[in-house]
Amino acid sequence: MNQSMSIGKISQWRPNNITLKPLEDQVIVITGASSGIGLTTARMAAAKGAKVVVAARNEDALQELVDELREKGYAAAWVKADVGREADVNKIAETAIEEFGRFDTWVNNAGVAIFGHAMDVSNEDIKRMFDTNFWGVVYGSKIAVNHFRERGVPGALINVGSLFGDRGTVIQSTYAPSKFAVHGWTESIRMELEKKKAPVSVTLIHPGRIDTPYNEHATSYMEKQPAHRGMIYPPKAVAEAILYSAENPKRDMYIGSQAKALELFGTLLPRITDKLMELVMYPTQHVDRPSKPREESALHQAGYGMHERGTNKGWIRSCSIYVKACKRPILSTVAVTGIGLAAWACAKRKD
Template sequence: MKFRPKSLDQQTIVITGASSGIGLATARQAVAEGAAVVLVARNEDALKTICDELREQGGRVAYAVADVGVEADVDGVVQTALREFGGFDTWVNDAGVGIYGDLMDIPIEEHERLFQTNYWGVVFGSKAAVQHFRTTGGGVVINIGSINSDFAIPLLSAYAASKHAVKGFTDGLRMELRHEGAPVSVTLIKPSGIGTPFPVHARNHMDSDPQVAPPVYAPEVVAGAILHAATHRVRDITVGASGRMMVGAAVLAPGLADRFFAWSMPKVQQTEKPRTEADSLFAHSDDGDMYRADKGPGRKFSVYTAAQKHPGAVAGAGLGLAALGAGAAVLLARRLSNGGAPGRWAA
């Protein structure tokens, strides 16, 4: 069945993980463009504050307190959207948690909890959305993966594994719905490093505080990609050319990419600050912030991400970046194999 998404000012959008970071940026931008928004998170105080702020700006908003890893909570989100706005048109599965540390050091219960949120939260949300869209004539499911849906890196390997699972589920769901002829658009968004409070919210098994590996993009760049997907049928969007280069290196020169990531990522993801204990793995932490506290939001524009909104322009750019990434991996691996430092290639 043919389906064309509505314009944003005609939509109600459900956003999980809406109390901080990418989810909060998306909610604010969606409201600014006229959409009604249902914000979903575990932290009710933060949700109340954000909704009050958005209502003062004329926004049509509601919130639902939910743990997306609990299916009954997700069903409650649907009921909130039905009660407040009569339903919804786009569902964004953004809620996620992280764990920094070596895989052998991560307790199984933490690993399971991460998957309960990052993977099962996407499954529960996607199923709830599709069931709703089958009764309303169509809608959009947007799942937030990562460039780590395509390759893993040390210290975030459990997170990468969950994002691989999100990609597999999203791609499979898209194909099944296409076979069925269902009026549902399914998009995977794959951000590069983003300047959100993610490192502060993540469980940390390192000796120092973590940081997002550079280069870092602002959450508004991801929000723009999400809202483009809400209004256009698009398979996937990678946010940030740097991420596309790393994916290209991992695909075209996997062995060399392994060597480089094994060498570089343990260094660039750690700060010199002693480890702090607060995180949001099992319970919500302080929310309401879009940005990381110490270094700001990051790059506020990505030419590559903007180009993906114009399919004819992006094909050549994607191939070029993939080849560039593979070439960089080769040069880095050769330099390291000769005992040298990465020099300017570290950027």
């Protein structure tokens, strides 16, 4: 009980009394903005009055998105970029500064996935995934931090992780380490920046299973097509967490109680969690149709764009109650305490 209470208190992190601008006064950079979470976040941010700079590899989708936003009277710019290339990430920042003179929030959202047993996945594919999922975050983080320091105006760096960045899994066993790296990087630089009193709020987003084209874009070494099955959250729940963190310094934001529960159970009951993952994850990461060829995936090339949702099967929630609770400190602490007590009770029964 004491441990779960302390976790709830830690989540109410406030770095160096930083105050962030309201969204309507912000310029927000979003990578991976051509589909899924990034696309939803860009549309939501623009609707709330922010100027948006969207980046991805799919040039046609970006042009379509910016045209859509401008037709509604919103300020937007796009830049074709592969975040696995440092020069491309530099170009994103340059575009934001050329178009709007600055940026106030940088969202490292771009990501790719691989489904397959770790021993079967080629090293070339793993390295390419790390270029996007980890190195893209490193490049973006450094640019954002330097920009906020040079301006001397507080800004938000928001890195999108995963529930599998808190706990390993099967089948996505090469994807999970890339997100572990993102989580470790984010936590480490957060402490260093806080120690140096840098004007940067650093937030780590922990999405659960989200209904996006993530699985359709993934490279699959499986016979059947990757897909989420079970309880799934809408991309707007992640966008809500991202944009809340753009205005309010937050250490972590979990999308769905499943993400927080997996972290807690994995910490308190690691062996039971191993067995549970081995049992549950195999049948819930595919649908009953053949996988598309690996060369058609979005690992080494741009995937299709302008789709917020995927073709997942299960209970697709309309929102994340946990995200809404996290926006209210008392409710957040109560929610985390409840999950912690459940894990503690399981541990006691095991003993």
